[in-house]
Amino acid sequence: xxxxxxxxxxxxxxxxxxxxxxxxxxxxxxxxxxxxxxxxxxxxxxxxxxxxxxxxxxxxxxxxxxxxxxxxxxxxxxxxxxxxxxxxxxxxxxxxxxxxxxxxxxxxxxxxxxxxxxxxxxxxxxxxxxxxxxxxxxxxxxxxxxxxxxxxxxxxxxxxxxxxxxxxxxxxxxxxxxxxxxxxxxxxxxxxxxxxxxxxxxxxxxxxx
Amino acid sequence: xxxxxxxxxxxxxxxxxxxxxxxxxxxxxxxxxxxxxxxxxxxxxxxxxxxxxxxxxxxxxxxxxxxxxxxxxxxxxxxxxxxxxxxxxxxxxxxxxxxxxxxxxxxxxxxxxxxxxxxxxxxxxxxxxxxxxxxxxxxxxxxxxxxxxxxxxxxxxxxxxxxxxxxxxxxxxxxxxxxxxxxxxxxxxxxxxxxxxxxxxxxxxxxxx
DNA sequence: TAGATTGTTAATCGATTAACAATC
DNA sequence: TAGATTGTTAATCGATTAACAATC
Numbered sequence: 001x002x003x004x005x006x007x008x009x010x011x012x013x014x015x016x017x018x019x020x021x022x023x024x025x026x027x028x029x030x031x032x033x034x035x036x037x038x039x040x041x042x043x044x045x046x047x048x049x050x051x052x053x054x055x056x057x058x059x060x061x062x063x064x065x066x067x068x069x070x071x072x073x074x075x076x077x078x079x080x081x082x083x084x085x086x087x088x089x090x091x092x093x094x095x096x097x098x099x100x101x102x103x104x105x106x107x108x109x110x111x112x113x114x115x116x117x118x119x120x121x122x123x124x125x126x127x128x129x130x131x132x133x134x135x136x137x138x139x140x141x142x143x144x145x146x147x148x149x150x151x152x153x154x155x156x157x158x159x160x161x162x163x164x165x166x167x168x169x170x171x172x173x174x175x176x177x178x179x180x181x182x183x184x185x186x187x188x189x190x191x192x193x194x195x196x197x198x199x200x201x202x203x204x205x206x207x208x209x
Numbered sequence: 210x211x212x213x214x215x216x217x218x219x220x221x222x223x224x225x226x227x228x229x230x231x232x233x234x235x236x237x238x239x240x241x242x243x244x245x246x247x248x249x250x251x252x253x254x255x256x257x258x259x260x261x262x263x264x265x266x267x268x269x270x271x272x273x274x275x276x277x278x279x280x281x282x283x284x285x286x287x288x289x290x291x292x293x294x295x296x297x298x299x300x301x302x303x304x305x306x307x308x309x310x311x312x313x314x315x316x317x318x319x320x321x322x323x324x325x326x327x328x329x330x331x332x333x334x335x336x337x338x339x340x341x342x343x344x345x346x347x348x349x350x351x352x353x354x355x356x357x358x359x360x361x362x363x364x365x366x367x368x369x370x371x372x373x374x375x376x377x378x379x380x381x382x383x384x385x386x387x388x389x390x391x392x393x394x395x396x397x398x399x400x401x402x403x404x405x406x407x408x409x410x411x412x413x414x415x416x417x418x
Numbered sequence: 419t420a421g422a423t424t425g426t427t428a429a430t431c432g433a434t435t436a437a438c439a440a441t442c
Numbered sequence: 443t444a445g446a447t448t449g450t451t452a453a454t455c456g457a458t459t460a461a462c463a464a465t466c
Contacts, residue, residue: 094303168410
């Protein structure tokens with residue numbers, strides 16, 4: 001049975017938090033500590049752990065090292081995950097330079113763009129012509145792609161990726177990608193995030209009046 | 210009563226989709242069209258609309274222009290929303306150059322960074338010293354900030370923003386910001402998005418074996 | 419022991435879906 | 443009219459929370 005997206009999300013967040021705590025020298029943690037740090041209830045923390053058969057000590061909370069090991073195992077952080085990026089515009093090149101992925105065991109191994117002017121090195125990562133993409137995916141057994149192309153071409157590029165063997169797409173293009181069963185798309189739409197925030201801030205302002 | 214975040218999210222997505230349809234020359238739309246385009250059920254679409262008292266024609270679906278007008282009114286797109294950005298690193302400067310916000314009636318009016326080397330123009334937007342931030346927020350009545358500073362300083366900067374009058378924060382720093390009641394934080398954590406995707410792709414691969 | 423925390427069950431809450439009467 | 447689509451109610455589903463026995 002596949003766990004829900006939200007549960008895995010929280011598991012990732014617990015992991016980040018546990019790493020921080022470990023770096024600060026902590027050895028043990030209680031469900032209420034962890035919950036507060038991540039912004040969920042203590043019951044939620046224990047529920048999540050119990051779902052994966054992670055147990056602590058009835059009185060003594062959880063040993064951070066043990067917890068990290070178990071969560072790492074669940075999230076499959078044993079091996080480095082190789083991903084590619086397609087579309088080296090503003091956002092794409094910012095992501096290529098972003099240091100936060102490597103730390104989490106995720107490596108952007110190469111990038112692709114249709115524009116020859118962009119086929120240079122960005123950070124440490126080489127940008128290749130988009131026509132080479134299928135071959136690269138197949139030869140290197142890549143399963144995950146970050147899609148930062150313009151909305152108009154996103155569906156088209158998506159289909160190329162999927163037929164070359166990509167199974168998961170982190171999509172920044174503001175379109176609803178149509179994909180075959182079994183392919184996973186996560187959408188990040190920054191404009192909509194902001195619009196949403198605007199709505200809630202405005203409606204709170206209105207409520208005060 | 211405040212509607213749920215998910216409902217407003219979908220409302221934004223309907224709006225985007227309706228604009229596209231309008232540009233393509235369509236005049237009417239049915240709940241199942243719209244649902245399919247956005248990736249939700251037709252019942253969901255009708256439910257969302259009915260929640261806001263938006264009604265169509267029992268047989269003839271919805272008039273796109275009318276629908277857009279009503280949604281715009283709900284989401285408060287009458288006036289341009291001014292936001293600021295704090296932290297002009299890779300991601301921050303990419304967002305400053307990003308064209309997608311303006312189109313949605315959201316304008317980044319200025320940016321702030323502690324590093325004097327970054328206090329230049331990025332795109333069309335001037336980057337100011339971070340010490341000027343409180344004054345700017347107050348003088349210009351800014352309510353929303355995009356936070357793209359390093360995680361270590363995020364909480365500290367957040368507190369400055371809130372005490373100057375910011376009510377909503379789009380937070381890209383990988384930390385759980387602690388804010389007073391009534392302040393809204395939306396988190397975007399790209400590393401966690403990717404980790405999540407890795408998990409689900411890997412677990413599907415495993416299932417096939 | 420007494421106190422504190424886990425692990426788990428049952429209760430609650432909210433969101434989505436199914437179904438269908440109303441009706442254009 | 444017959445067919446199609448809306449609007450809404452009830453049913454379902456899933457996720458979160460509350461509560462508490464187990465126990466260290």
